[in-house]
Amino acid sequence: MESEGTDDYETLISTTDADLLKRSWRNEKAAPEILQFQSSLVQRSREQIQLMEETVEELVANDEDPLTVSLYQMDIDRTLFLLRSYLRTRLQKIEKFMFHIQKTEDLWARLSRQEQKFAKQSIADLKTHLEQSVLSKLPDRYQSHLKQSVISEEADMVPEPKLDAFVICRTRKFLGALPVDDSGEENPLDMYAGDIYALRYKSIKPLIESGQLDLV
Amino acid sequence: MYGRKASQLLKEFVSGEPGQLTGFNNDLFAQVIEECDGNILHLQALLRKMQEEGSNNQTNKNADHFGALVHHLSLVRNKRCLMAYVYNRAEVIQNLGWTIKHADLPAAVKEKLSISENEYFGKHSSNLQSYMLDLNLDLAVDMVPPKDPYIKVRVLEEIGEVLLSDQIANLAMHSILFLKRIDAESFISQGKMEELTS
Known part of the structure; x- marks a missing residue:
């Protein structure tokens, strides 16, 4: 147990925020549902970008070698791209599954404060649009935007992410035999560090959340 | 036949270029709504008749019961189709909001949107803007990974x-x-x- 602890610690100090951001971005891109918002990581990355921008300005002011400046600039651009794309991917998921996210507490809690604000507004806007275009023109008992009619017991008209979609993932360390198939058959899979598998997202979800597995 | 017009509406959407909109088909849309209105009239009439006859729809499944069911199912199906039509178009509009600001929308695209869609585009676009403003970060640039500054x-x-x-x-x-x-x-x-x- 203790050796595992130091192991984690070593990987922790050897990973930079850039790596972490890249990993979160990849996971977010590949996962069908929205993942936990990495608020402190985003915060740190933004501070880092600002710091680097100041460095570049200083270098320019000191007439440094243009190549050095351009290398710094490229680094900033890359981090900015990762950050933007990460935030963008999340917003697009919110746009797609807003009603589902709203009614699932667990998912709602994964959004950042600003994202929640965005989601609330989007939901209100889309609801108004759907009501104006379709629902107000239908009979009373068929006017819900979540249910097909009042007879439906639960919301049966909400787009949801396909959690049993296949995703490509890479293991970060030896995970041992895992039951990855929920068909009931005994079919554990030995997962070694660095191995790449195509598995159903649903079956590996906890491993991604705990960071033992990366999506690619 | 019930439900045919609604499926035509969807077929029209699907046959278009992905990510691009054809004109909002007000005409066909109104016809489907009309069909729904017809359905609900028949449905209510049948339900009333069943109530007057005092038949219990759990035990006595007569022609009226199934007639009512057909109207209900047709209504639900039409609703799904109409919602799918509007919702899928709304998704295209959302994507549009990422690339152009509402004010910059070309007239050629604008006339393809219904009034409500136009409104929605404006709201969605300003919602995106206010998110970016909150974050103080423009997300509409950097769409492709940078190779060279x-x-x-x-x-x-x-x-x-x-x-x-x-x-x-x-x-x-x-x-x-x-x-x-x-x-x-x-x-x-x-x-x-x-x-x-x-």
Whole structure:
């Protein structure tokens, strides 16, 4: 147990925020549902970008070698791209599954404060649009935007992410035999560090959340 | 036949180019709504009749019961189709909101939207803007991973003198220049510039 602890610690100090951001971005891109918002990581990355921008300005002011400046600039651009794309991917998921996210507490809690604000507004806007275009023109008992009619017991008209979609993932360390198939058959899979598998997202979800597995 | 018009509406959407909109089919849309109104009238009449006859719809499944069911199912199906039509178009509109601002929407696209869609586009677009403002980060640039901080572009429309992030440039028509990718991206998405790839 203790050796595992130091192991984690070593990987922790050897990973930079850039790596972490890249990993979160990849996971977010590949996962069908929205993942936990990495608020402190985003915060740190933004501070880092600002710091680097100041460095570049200083270098320019000191007439440094243009190549050095351009290398710094490229680094900033890359981090900015990762950050933007990460935030963008999340917003697009919110746009797609807003009603589902709203009614699932667990998912709602994964959004950042600003994202929640965005989601609330989007939901209100889309609801108004759907009501104006379709629902107000239908009979009373068929006017819900979540249910097909009042007879439906639960919301049966909400787009949801396909959690049993296949995703490509890479293991970060030896995970041992895992039951990855929920068909009931005994079919554990030995997962070694660095191995790449195509598995159903649903079956590996906890491993991604705990960071033992990366999506690619 | 019930439900046919609604499926036509969807077929029309599906047969269009993905990511592009055809004109909002008000005519067909209204016809489907009309069908729904017909359905509910029949449905209510049948339900009333069943109530008057005092038949219990759990035990006594007669012709009226199934008649009512058909009308209900037709209604539900039409609703799903109409919602799918509007919802899928709304998704295209959302994507549009990422690339152009509401004010910059070309008239050719604008006339394809219904009134409500137009309103929705405006709201969605300003919602996106306010999120970016909260974060103080423009998310509409950097759509592709950066390779080089500078790219070569040709100016397609007269833009004039513009203050860019590192220089003041004269963006005259047909001129070819090296710009920072971030500066050039918004012009490219507006169609005022094109990227030259060698």
